[in-house]
Amino acid sequence: MATSAVSHADQIPSVYAEKRGIWSWITTVDHKRIGILYGATAFTFFLMGGIEALLIRWQLARPDNTFVTPEFYNELFTMHGTTMIFLAVMPLSATFFNYFIPLQLGARDVAFPRLNAFSYWVFLLGGLWLNSSFLFHAAPNAGWFGYANLTSTQYSPGLNIDFWMIGLQILGVSSLAAAVNFFTTVVNLRAKGMKLMRMPMFTWMSFITQVLLLLAFPVITVALILLMFDRFFGTHFYIPAAGGDPILWQHLFWIFGHPEVYILILPAFGIVSEVLPVFSRKPLFGYAAMVFSGIFIAFLGFGVWAHHMFATGMGPIADTMFSMTTMLIAIPTGVKIFNWLGTAAGGSLQMKTPMYFSLAFIAMFIIGGLSGVMHASPPADLQQTDSYFIVAHIHYVLFGGSIFALTSGAYYWWPKMFGRMLNETIGKVHFWLMFIAFNLTFFPMHFVGLHGMPRRVYTYPAGLGFETMNMLETAGAFLLALSQAVFIYNIIKAWRGPRNAPADPWNGATLEWATTSPPQEFNFAVEPEVHSRDPLWERKRQEGRLPEPQRVSGQGIHMPRPSFWPLLTATGVAGIFISMMMIPYLGWWFVVAMVLWFLFSVFNWVFEPV
């Protein structure tokens, strides 16, 4: 069989030739293609969330504006928050989990490739379901946090809350399945010689993120199921008139919600910890401290939830306890920032676009961290909570933090994912525009909040001094949209250009740069072996410049076959949840049909030969 060494692209047998066509995307179980699906979908949702933000900003540009109705405004800010958190930042992180965890580990795929496809399809269906609510004029309208008892049928009789509650439960299935998958992948599929303390920092931080997902998502699921019972079946978990307690929701929501914040930011920490060493040409400073501070942040993340609730009057003991744990988190976060500075200091900084975004991430995240320390203090928080100061804070950590880091990751890994380089000049225009626009949009929010503007108001009266700053913020928001247009232009330009990116354009340190750009389906012709934290740097030091890796036939490598059962099973899962919502209209038989459909799909999935 394998008598001739097949080493040229045109001689690659069809089984590992690059796949094309819609059907190949629908049935793919390749972690890299699923990663791209995640990325394309999440970026689309990101743009939708951005459009919602622009409508919000247009409404708030002037006092007493009537551009949108209060009802629509409430839908807009609810969907903006829900979209950006669950449909944009989380799945954009998942894009990189999918594509790069196996590559950085030196693995051929994730542990459960079909489950991976299932996670994506469930995510897509959940996102579509949430957004389809706009078509019914019933988009969720009680905030992304959906505080009880506003969400009860008495105060929210429409379908709006049902869409939200069902959509989030569908998305939760996706997140949990993905978390199990990546956790197992990291535990079981590391290359030979890759001890845990040799793992690349992005994979480390992603690994911790999976643990957070596994522990936090069950809590929101429980909270949502209780809400579902209240709304559909007449229970009273959150309804005070019948002895329930609305504050129960707040506790459950934030026990999920605060770890969720770290779910959004830890992957960003990981990306920055990859980019800084490569573009400083110097290893990550204090690797062990970086790992343990990440673990410490995640652990403490479960003990701070009630700092979202200082205004609820929990009493001085609880306030003190949650204030102290929250301040404690500043310490490992500070360690991370100082170690990043330590990485860059003494290096030879290569000022490429990914480096710009990572350095800006540090600068912006410091601001978000400092404002966070301010409202970690309950007395200060009694003024700041639910004001625009908090809106500024979360955007400094989630936009200035997560989105800047994710953009850095996009520029850094684009050549690996698509075999094409993004343009450097356009990249820097993108960066400066985004950096300036971001600060113009969100910095004044600190002040407008301290001056008494509450969050989630559809308008404000003239005369309170909010006018100028709101106008600036709106101008910034539209400039921010323009910066995204520059990014999209860069993507289109690269797409039309030649596919000629080298395997290792940035002098990378980790295994993904040791294979072709983009990697073949099986990732590595020969499974790699590592002896240090920066395996590729070590090889280059020993062997000098490495030859460009060639595409190979991959004969003898077994990869899982494409399957459409993950998609069909995903329709079953989404269908079960949606049918619950449809009981008043379609009756129980639809639920039964969906459960049977789900079981049928699972059965076929299980007995499908791979």
Add this chain to the structure above:
Amino acid sequence: MALWTRVACRLRRWVPAVLIPLAAAACIGTSAQFPQSTLHPKSDFTRMLDGVLMNTVWAAFAVFILVEGALVWIIFRYRGKPDDPEPRQVHGNTALEILWTAIPALLLALISVPTVKVIFQTYEVPKDALNIEVIGHQWWWEFRYPDYGVRTANELHVPVGKKVVLKMKTADVLHSFWSPELAAKRDLFPNHTNTLWFTADSTGYFSGQCAEFCGTQHGRMAFEIKSTSPEEFDAYIAGLKATGVKPAADSSAAAPASTEPTRVSTLAAAAPQVNPAEQAAVDSGAKIFRMCSSCHTLDATSTTNFIGPNLANIGSRRYLAARTILNTEANLASWIYDPQAIKHGVIMQRLGLTHEQATMVAKYLRTHR
């Protein structure tokens, strides 16, 4: 391009150093520019909170300058070229790492001492204070004075220099009472009472609004606190009490003014000086108002929980509909004509009155001061 970037970066180093303090000064402003600001505290309670915030602000500002400064310095100092030799491969420095763990820890410990002290103070509800019950409604505020047995809505009067305790609950969904200058913020729950306390240190109007998202008109759920001299406050309470003196007084504003001196002065009875046409309109308004009395009362001493706000002193309030519109006769008439056009989603529906009828009711209500 490289030159342009470099020039831009050089500039970027100095521009913030000059502009940030200037911009910050402009942004802090005065309480005249920003009448709902947390940065201009006007009571013992908010000054106490402000003190804690300012500790943190100065610490944060110092950290900001040091760390961002270090970052910018590193970016310029260690900028390299592609063909530069490989820099020294440093993997860490234990002493340094311990140092930058310890310093923030110390800083936070310093911040946390006043924080904890003030946390406990915020919960120490003073005795011998004026008690006020705050009840949140979608989307207006009810204020009750249990010490005097009177109720009002959307405009809270307090005596300057007197300790006030707010006991707060909601009648429907969660709200949050936020008076940035006087009392800061606490959430309102249906099933437990939250308290805030403060002593206003100057007179005047102080605005505040709901800070917990509470549905469609969350953005239009504001209120005013009027801090007055103790004498004015006593007169205000006496006026409210007087609205309950005659049960029949509500349905006939034309009733002759009482001989009670406080009532004459505070109710500012429109009766004597009004021209006959105006008086006729007020009388018709009083008749039409009967249909309103299933949801509203003009008696501040009533203990019935009406659906709508208590209107006993509606004529003397500065704003209508929880600080949505100014309290003018035209605005009040428009509101009565079609509240949904002004504040869509409120419980009060368009009643089917004509503009003329709505104006009559408005004239009648404005006699209740």
